[in-house]
Amino acid sequence: QVQLVESGGGLVQAGGSLRLSCAVSGRTFSDYPMGWFRQAPGKEPEFVAAINRSGSNTYYADSVKGRFTISRDNAKNTVYLQMNSLKPEDTAVYYCAGHRGDVGSLTTKEMYNYWGQGTQVTVSS
Numbered sequence: 001q002v003q004l005v006e007s008g009g010g011l012v013q014a015g016g017s018l019r020l021s022c023a024v025s026g027r028t029f030s031d032y033p034m035g036w037f038r039q040a041p042g043k044e045p046e047f048v049a050a051i052n053r054s055g056s057n058t059y060y061a062d063s064v065k066g067r068f069t070i071s072r073d074n075a076k077n078t079v080y081l082q083m084n085s086l087k088p089e090d091t092a093v094y095y096c097a098g099h100r101g102d103v104g105s106l107t108t109k110e111m112y113n114y115w116g117q118g119t120q121v122t123v124s125s
Contacts, residue, residue, distance in 0.1 A: 002026035002114045006096050009119030012086055020081040022096030029077040033099040033106050036081045038092035050106035059106055086123045093118040
């Protein structure tokens with residue numbers, strides 16, 4: 001059974017930083033790309049960042065580029081999202097997601113078949 005468990009969310013002031021972690025079990029972690037998505041109240045889920053199997057390639061939504069960094073540690077079966085210069089509009093539930101593994105977009109949520117439970121990030125102004 002594949003499990004993704006996020007941690008690291010919380011309340012932070014604008015301009016602050018948070019680091020999200022997602023520990024994965026039940027599959028060979030290094031065989032699959034990973035992604036982060038977020039959903040704000042009343043809005044559709046949106047892509048935030050993705051990383052390929054080895055960690056050599058990363059992808060970001062324009063809204064977070066230059067502020068967020070995705071990384072992975074294949075020895076620890078964990079993917080991270082370092083979030084700096086946080087803004088109130090970053091407030092959302094953040095979800096870690098495991099890609100299907102076949103050829104396909106890393107920015108489309110339909111290409112991910114495993115999801116964590118989500119962690120709340122709240123940025124106050």
